[in-house]
Amino acid sequence: MKRLDYYWYRKSPWLLLLWPLSALFCLLVLLRRGLFAGGLRRAYRMPVPVIIVGNITVGGSGKTPTVLWLADYLKQHGYRPGLISRGYGGQAECWPQSVTAQSEARQVGDEAVLLARRSGCPMVVGPDRVAAAEQLLAKHPVNVIISDDGMQHYRLQRDIEIAVLDGERRLGNGYCLPAGPLREPPSRLASVDFIVANGPARAGEWPLSLDGDEVLSLSGDRHCVLNDFAATPVHAIAAIGNPQRFFDFLRAKGLEVIGHDYPDHHPFAPGELDFTDPYPVLMTEKDAVKYLDHASERHWFVPVSASLPDQFGHRLLAALEKVNG
Known part of the structure; x- marks a missing residue:
């Protein structure tokens, strides 16, 4: 593909x-x-x-x-909006599935977890959108x-x-x-x-338009701004539909980018983003929800808003x- x-x-x-x-x-x-x-x-x-x-x-x-x-x-x-989605990439054994900020991306999909965390809205996912919508309405007053x-x-x-x-x-x-x-x-x-x-x-x-300047750590509550990474090259991780857009976004902020593009929704394995050099690793928020359990202090994500x-x-x-x- x-x-x-x-x-x-x-x-x-x-x-x-x-x-x-x-x-x-x-x-x-x-x-x-x-x-x-x-x-x-x-x-x-x-x-x-x-x-x-x-x-x-x-x-x-x-x-x-x-x-x-x-x-x-x-x-x-x-x-009072509620969200539904397919739950692409999710491996749950039965559908539809309710999604919260604490849901596992491997069960319900990376985008679903991101949407639930950022929106604060009730969310249900499943390949059958009708069933997902019916469950959403049955459980929440949207x-x-x-x-x-x-x-x-x-x-x-x-x-x-x-x-x-x-x-x-x-x-x-x-x-x-x-x-x-x-x-x-x-x-x-x-x-x-x-x-x-x-x-x-x-x-x-x-x-x-999409923009954002804050950078958050995957391993804790540390945060900084993109300009703090301008003194050294950074590894940029993007498993999205158009990875180049993320790389260009970082370069426009003055960063020296070592780009790593992966297929959309790529399921990262433990240690896959542990590079041998000391440079920090920046990724999209959608990718971050899949790597939380494997992250170290060098892993960061960049949330953007529309x-x-x-x-x-x-x-x-x-x-x-x-x-x-």
Whole structure:
């Protein structure tokens, strides 16, 4: 997958050999969506509004920080949001699973633990988003559900769809899997309610920016700022959809980066990040939740927070008020 990812975003001509498979994939995707839209397959409506935060590409685009921003914004405006997700990478024996700040990433997935810790919202994960949403509502008095990913999970009816794009890599070569990175054709974006661009935004898109200067220790409650690491090289760890974004972020803060990119959701083994030199090791917050039990004093993580325009928030609240009647 990592090898294909390299070519998808460089528009390599040899990928045209896979175009027949991509055309078939697109056809099946459109057929499946049409079955739900036409009522031939049942979709389930929840008694509270459902907001889907997803994308049409494979890999990370900024969905998790967008969900965190939404949860915080809605709480500030009187809502009681709850979160659901697939729990990607989780190895629990039964689903759905409730997630708390103390949950183990290997059981429920790294992103789920991060979301539960940062948002303070009740959260349930499972491959069946409908079952996850029903358990969330049964256990918690939430009045709006935010789904981290799930744009293609049409069994769960949605009231608001937010598509998040990587503003730099965009849609790659524009092909569906396997010739390109798309889960659905580009035309799918015309049907969503909001398009958020993580990075440079185009007309009709809402720009999302990520920033943060604090650095926290995995092994305790120590904290400092990024500039404190400017005197020495640092190992940068990123097992996310676009590792280069994290490396560039650190370099923009003046750090000398030795980058180590891993597949998205990579399960780190004990000692895997114990390098032989004395340089500090900085990682994303999503990776940190998987390495807490193996960390030493040299392991740190860099939390980032999202920002979206005020007008985006106003439009979102108006859309929710319309759903609530």
